[in-house]
Amino acid sequence: MSKTYNYIGFYSVLRRELQRFWKIKRQTIFGPVLETYLYISVFGAALGSRIQHLEGHAYINFIIPGLLLMAMAMNSFSNNASSLLQQKMQHAIDDQLASPVSNTALLTAFTLGGFIRAAIITIVSFATAALLIDLPVAHPILFIVSLAMCGLFFASLGVLIGLRSQVFDNLSFYQTFIIQPLIFLGGIFYSTSLLSEPFRTLTHLDPIFYMINTVRYGMLGSSDVNPWTSLLAIGVVTAALISVNLFLFRKGYRLRS
Amino acid sequence: MVRQSKNALEVKGLHKRYDGGVEALKGIDLTIKEGSFFGLLGPNGAGKSTLIHSIMGLVVPTKGTAAVFGHDVVTDYQAARAYAGLAPQEPNLDWFLTVEETLDFHGGYYGMRKAKRKERIDELLEVFSLTDKRNSRAMMLSGGMKRRAILARALMHKPKLLILDEPTAGVDVELRLELWQYIKRINKEGTSILLTTHYIEEAEQLCDSIALINHGKIIHQGTSVELKKQYKKKTLEDVYLSLVGREELTREQAV
Numbered sequence: 001m002s003k004t005y006n007y008i009g010f011y012s013v014l015r016r017e018l019q020r021f022w023k024i025k026r027q028t029i030f031g032p033v034l035e036t037y038l039y040i041s042v043f044g045a046a047l048g049s050r051i052q053h054l055e056g057h058a059y060i061n062f063i064i065p066g067l068l069l070m071a072m073a074m075n076s077f078s079n080n081a082s083s084l085l086q087q088k089m090q091h092a093i094d095d096q097l098a099s100p101v102s103n104t105a106l107l108t109a110f111t112l113g114g115f116i117r118a119a120i121i122t123i124v125s126f127a128t129a130a131l132l133i134d135l136p137v138a139h140p141i142l143f144i145v146s147l148a149m150c151g152l153f154f155a156s157l158g159v160l161i162g163l164r165s166q167v168f169d170n171l172s173f174y175q176t177f178i179i180q181p182l183i184f185l186g187g188i189f190y191s192t193s194l195l196s197e198p199f200r201t202l203t204h205l206d207p208i209f210y211m212i213n214t215v216r217y218g219m220l221g222s223s224d225v226n227p228w229t230s231l232l233a234i235g236v237v238t239a240a241l242i243s244v245n246l247f248l249f250r251k252g253y254r255l256r257s
Numbered sequence: 258m259v260r261q262s263k264n265a266l267e268v269k270g271l272h273k274r275y276d277g278g279v280e281a282l283k284g285i286d287l288t289i290k291e292g293s294f295f296g297l298l299g300p301n302g303a304g305k306s307t308l309i310h311s312i313m314g315l316v317v318p319t320k321g322t323a324a325v326f327g328h329d330v331v332t333d334y335q336a337a338r339a340y341a342g343l344a345p346q347e348p349n350l351d352w353f354l355t356v357e358e359t360l361d362f363h364g365g366y367y368g369m370r371k372a373k374r375k376e377r378i379d380e381l382l383e384v385f386s387l388t389d390k391r392n393s394r395a396m397m398l399s400g401g402m403k404r405r406a407i408l409a410r411a412l413m414h415k416p417k418l419l420i421l422d423e424p425t426a427g428v429d430v431e432l433r434l435e436l437w438q439y440i441k442r443i444n445k446e447g448t449s450i451l452l453t454t455h456y457i458e459e460a461e462q463l464c465d466s467i468a469l470i471n472h473g474k475i476i477h478q479g480t481s482v483e484l485k486k487q488y489k490k491k492t493l494e495d496v497y498l499s500l501v502g503r504e505e506l507t508r509e510q511a512v
Contacts, residue, residue: 012365091349098313099366100339257275257316
């Protein structure tokens with residue numbers, strides 16, 4: 001084998017990851033799009049009509065950034081965690097681990113699989129919402145970069161949890177008892193200015209609060225936090241997480257005995 | 258510059274201690290010459306699969322080295338793995354992929370282009386009588402068909418060192434004969450083979466060199482004739498039983 005980079009190997013692992021969710025797209029794409037759309041319809045259009053404005057924005061516009069972030073986060077996380085765990089349990093991953101595809105390429109392909117799925121869901125959800133409502137995008141680049149950065153963070157977190165987990169119950173624990181509550185309590189549906197103490201301070205300890213508000217700033221032009229500091233913090237944490245995953249892949253943590 | 262070696266596999270002082278403390282390999286030294294049909298015999302739990310998995314990167318050795326055609330399996334793992342192909346003992350197919358997809362992705366991991374993959378898939382499906390199962394998902398295949406698919410997958414990228422871990426355990430006579438016919442042919446064409454099997458007659462008929470492994474150590478290595486002569490036994494099975502300390506099970510004793 002020549003010393004040239006094995007592009008086909010990397011592309012094949014990525015193609016396999018994409019095919020995995022695309023084959024069952026009713027469950028992996030259309031379901032989450034419908035879920036986001038229902039949130040927008042019920043909380044935004046139906047209940048939102050009773051709430052005039054929040055932080056100077058129509059309620060439906062206020063909640064959409066958080067709902068898009070939630071779609072990005074939950075889908076990139078669950079896709080990667082369950083894909084890795086399922087392949088580990090079947091030992092089907094051994095075929096990739098015993099191949100000449102490098103550890104870095106394997107990690108990149110596994111991370112991108114969930115990221116791409118979540119990006120498709122988020123883009124389709126945004127486009128569908130835009131058909132119904134007049135959606136402002138105050139800072140388009142910040143809006144896209146912050147959503148992408150958060151997606152990459154959760155895609156990497158999904159890889160880490162997929163590596164750590166040995167049964168599906170482990171995944172459900174992280175998803176149901178940690179990530180989902182942090183997302184819901186991070187201020188998707190309300191502004192922290194409406195909260196009394198100690199809930200306001202507690203919300204500021206939730207890292208997802210900063211993610212939601214950064215995406216909200218990108219879309220609405222205002223938020224509860226400094227978007228640039230938040231974006232930098234998200235970038236640093238994501239880079240650290242990717243480094244940890246790379247270290248674990250090279251070590252063969254719970255992949256190679 | 259790629260360093261070429263005349264040895265398909267060179268293992269030196271290989272140790273493996275698992276996290277739980279079990280020492281599966283206790284200093285394995287093994288050389289398989291290029292073009293050889295090499296048999297590795299040993300009882301269950303002797304360390305055969307750990308050794309094979311160490312070569313393929315599925316197990317990380319604690320100490321020692323292993324090299325495939327001169328490429329270290331740890332420091333130069335990509336090149337080492339490109340030369341080797343493994344048909345594992347336990348079927349590890351992805352349940353949701355079809356037979357064709359399984360082979361196609363595998364070829365892709367090894368850098369094969371689409372046209373080459375398609376050509377090779379058609380050839381292997383024919384060889385292993387899987388053509389009509391091309392679009393069947395792995396989970397729908399019978400045990401024998403899964404075994405065929407695993408063998409086809411191991412051969413997909415035309416490895417120079419083919420590792421067969423108990424390939425005929427629980428398969429019908431038809432597949433066994435088809436498999437050996439094909440493997441003997443590719444061995445003659447230059448592919449080196451490392452075979453582990455519990456069927457000692459099979460190893461005796463096929464292998465030009467045999468190693469006996471027990472408790473994580475190679476007990477002896479040589480040809481079948483050499484082993485029988487050295488241990489003054491009539492059959493390789495008797496040599497094997499003697500070396501693993503179960504002489505009471507020899508056919509002579511049984512009668």
